[in-house]
Amino acid sequence: MSKETPTTTITDAAKAAINAQLSADEKIELYRKMVRIRRFEERSLRAYQSKKIGGFLHLYIGQEAVAVGACSLMGEHDHVITAYRDHGHAIAVGMETGPLMAELYGKVTGCSKGKGGSMHYFAPDKNYWGGHGIVGGQIPLGTGLAYGVKYQGKKGSAMAFMGDGAVNQGAVHEAMNLAGLWDLPCVFVIENNRYSMGTSQIRSSAGPGLAERAAGYGIHWAKCLGHDVYEVRACLNDCLELARNESKPSVVEIDTYRYRGHSVADPDKTYRTRDEIDEYRKNKDPIAVFQRELSDEGVLNEDLIKEIDTAAREEAEKAATFAEESPFPTPADIQRDVYWETDHPEQRTSKGRLFFS
Numbered sequence: 001m002s003k004e005t006p007t008t009t010i011t012d013a014a015k016a017a018i019n020a021q022l023s024a025d026e027k028i029e030l031y032r033k034m035v036r037i038r039r040f041e042e043r044s045l046r047a048y049q050s051k052k053i054g055g056f057l058h059l060y061i062g063q064e065a066v067a068v069g070a071c072s073l074m075g076e077h078d079h080v081i082t083a084y085r086d087h088g089h090a091i092a093v094g095m096e097t098g099p100l101m102a103e104l105y106g107k108v109t110g111c112s113k114g115k116g117g118s119m120h121y122f123a124p125d126k127n128y129w130g131g132h133g134i135v136g137g138q139i140p141l142g143t144g145l146a147y148g149v150k151y152q153g154k155k156g157s158a159m160a161f162m163g164d165g166a167v168n169q170g171a172v173h174e175a176m177n178l179a180g181l182w183d184l185p186c187v188f189v190i191e192n193n194r195y196s197m198g199t200s201q202i203r204s205s206a207g208p209g210l211a212e213r214a215a216g217y218g219i220h221w222a223k224c225l226g227h228d229v230y231e232v233r234a235c236l237n238d239c240l241e242l243a244r245n246e247s248k249p250s251v252v253e254i255d256t257y258r259y260r261g262h263s264v265a266d267p268d269k270t271y272r273t274r275d276e277i278d279e280y281r282k283n284k285d286p287i288a289v290f291q292r293e294l295s296d297e298g299v300l301n302e303d304l305i306k307e308i309d310t311a312a313r314e315e316a317e318k319a320a321t322f323a324e325e326s327p328f329p330t331p332a333d334i335q336r337d338v339y340w341e342t343d344h345p346e347q348r349t350s351k352g353r354l355f356f357s
Helices: 010-015 024-049 064-071 087-093 097-105 138-151 164-168 170-182 211-217 229-246 274-284 286-296 302-325 331-335
Strands: 078-081 157-163 186-192 220-225 250-255
Touching: 010 229, 024 064, 024 087, 024 097, 024 286, 024 302, 064 087, 064 186, 064 229, 064 286, 078 138, 087 097, 097 302, 138 157, 138 170, 138 186, 157 164, 157 229, 164 170, 164 186, 170 186, 170 211, 186 229, 211 220, 211 250, 220 229, 229 250, 229 286
Parallel strands: 078 157, 157 186, 186 250, 220 250
Antiparallel strands: none
């Protein structure tokens, strides 16, 4: 029913069948996406500090291997939904960075037309369903996506991502209960970056671990390290295959880390030390780890590393320029994309007023 804390090493993960079949180009693309996420987030931070972005900004720096590794496994009928730290997943599923940056700026060219901001990226055409600001609120929705996959008789899954702090929300447990009760192809992915806002997991969550809670609902569970994209892929692939082939749910706890605060507004100086951050960056930075692995494999060299990094920086700058030059939504846009019947008046069947001003 459960899988104990993994004993596989990074080398073993690289040899796993799902990774051994990767071509050199596919490995480079995984690395490229991780670097693109990092540079996009760094550019977003500078834009926020320049007062170009309002509201909250939750950066994914340090967790890149999780989103890239997980989303690289998606098939035609696999879906993804996540919380407010959603930029990495958006780039990992293939969203363009221009509209992503424009959304941060609140511009009409943004992926959510400037109405969602940092926490509400969406791409239904890529089976990417956001981007949600309510802690744990996306997990029942992810369970619903899994229900839809099963109801339609498709061989697929739904990966519902959450942080370690969300695991204590009641709706998360209700969702896991239904997934276990109805055998839904849902993979609940806990990105355990060790801090829910400013509270450490040790001080907020009882028990031996977070994934182990799945046993209470008769659900398969697993753990893996999130700084190595090979290990993320090897672990999640097993769970996705269980979902697709047997319509069984799983809970996966991925040990990862965020270099920045909960959001950019978080001073991040009161609940962890600089030495802790530096130690992780030095020994477990996901981009550096994968770079070393691919260099050892003869897939990456210094010239290609520089080329990928330069291209990622240029892409992030172009995204910022696109956002700067894009217009803001108009006052009339406030009533668009709210009710289907407002946007399709010729097919409206309801009576009465839809808006009150």
